[in-house]
Amino acid sequence: MGYELRFGGSVDLGDPAMDAKATSALLVEAFGDIGLETLAGRHPAWVTIARNFLVEIGPPPVRPDRAVLQIKAYSAREDLLQILQKLARSGYTIALDEYDGSLIDNVEELMGLCSIVRVDVSAVSAEDLPRVLRVPKMQGAMLVATEVGDHAAFERCKALGFTYFQGEYFAQPRIFRHRGVATAGLGSLRRLSELTAGDISFEDLERIISSDIGLSLKLLRYVNSAFFALPRTVGSVREALAMLGVRTVRRWATVMVISSIPDVPDELVALGLRRAHMCEILAGSALPEERETLFTIGLFSVADALLNAPMADVLDSLPFTEEIQTALLRREGPKGELLAAVAAYERGEFPTLPTTDSSPSLAGAYRSALAWADEASRAVA
Known part of the structure; x- marks a missing residue:
């Protein structure tokens, strides 16, 4: 469904205080100098956007159909909510990333603008996942399980209503009871x-x-x-x-x-x-x-x-x-x-x-x- 764009070194695009100019330079290099075709082929690039970038600069230099914009799950101020509303009206797909069910301000309003909610299932116990998913499901969000480590975790997440999955599971073998190659x-x-x-x-x-x-x-x-x-x-x-x-x-x-x-x-x-x-x-x-x-x-x-x-x-x-x-x-x-x-x-x-x-x-x-x-x-x- 897409490829997530990640940046190396000490850069954290999810940091609400991330410098807008630094974010801009990274995105221009990724989308301009390297190019989306090289990075993601025919699929959209999933990229985390810092709050300061959106507030000070606006949407990234990429067409709405070629990217999924990821916003880290933290309390959103009114200026960010207004920008997200404009982005949604412009056709951008917005994902709420690293949601763990913690109480944050404006969560329902924020989720109303985010059609996708990403949950790191390696950081939430299997017993606690239904609680974490309650609000996103009520909002009708599409659920993405990240850090899915193996096929057992994949099956659990599928049963809980996740639609898409990211992680090592697909590159791991499904081990059956008998030994040897199928x-x-x-x-x-x-x-x-x-x-x-x-x-x-x-x-x-x-x-x-x-x-x-x-x-x-x-x-x-x-x-x-x-x-x-x-x-x-x-x-x-x-x-x-x-x-x-x-x-x-x-x-x-x-x-x-x-x-x-x-x-x-x-x-x-x-x-x-x-x-x-x-x-x-x-x-x-x-x-x-x-x-x-x-x-x-x-x-x-x-x-x-x-x-x-x-x-x-x-x-x-x-x-x-x-x-x-x-x-x-x-x-x-x-x-x-x-x-x-x-x-x-x-x-x-x-x-x-x-x-x-x-x-x-x-x-x-x-x-x-x-x-x-x-x-x-x-x-x-």
Whole structure:
């Protein structure tokens, strides 16, 4: 439904006293210099707006249909209520953020202007949630559960009447009572095992892909898409291998298999692609083999959610080195620590990594991975 825009460092756009000029500079950079298409694609950007910004400057530099304006839940003075009324009449969608049921002045009037109420469900006990939701439900607000950590929390929130959900739950596996990979994913796992096995030869890779008609057709359609911009149409797996090389074809055949797993959300595949490319970029000037390993680690970091099984069970069936397994299972070792930093950055936690003058930044790598993964996802679909 949208992507939340978060700012790093010590900036808190939710602070009622946040300087309007600082807020303005950040929003102009986000919406102007970077651009909404890069940040949120076809979805609206959800952005927290400081009270002082609205009072002193007005609405942000973005069309009403391209943003959801988030206002932190605190007592609103009359000047802010008047501005919110004007924004609502102008077509802006306004969300009340971090609502926890605390008594605040003008809460009903404020909620009358906010069509969306966001609740951090990790900060409210399951027993207390019905009380917290009483007023928003009376006001007819759309409920958004944030910080949803797993599928159990997701099911609880859904039963309580939440409409939209934000958090780690969709990137976590739904663990069932039996161990092992669900039946629907076994064929995909076998194919992934073949594709990721050591130094695979040209002939072996051609045999593996050609023996799966669906995979062959999907791979050829992808290779001939605008993403690769090849000078001529590729008509066979052998021709693709000859033109692109074993490493490239194996990479994209693996992505094809992952994207074909039944009942997998598109956003989960996109998340794996973003992590994969971001890890690869942060490898810097490393050897191609090292970059390929980091791409694989990023891509398979969502394998447990893709296959709805514990990561240890998934890795039991894949011929990965101990280094890759350690990175994926425990986020240990240099590659595991890099993956942990990538995952933290995408959550808006803004970690730091050891850098040199020539090292790519996390921010730059994320922005590049965002654009690259969007393009790759469109071609994969």
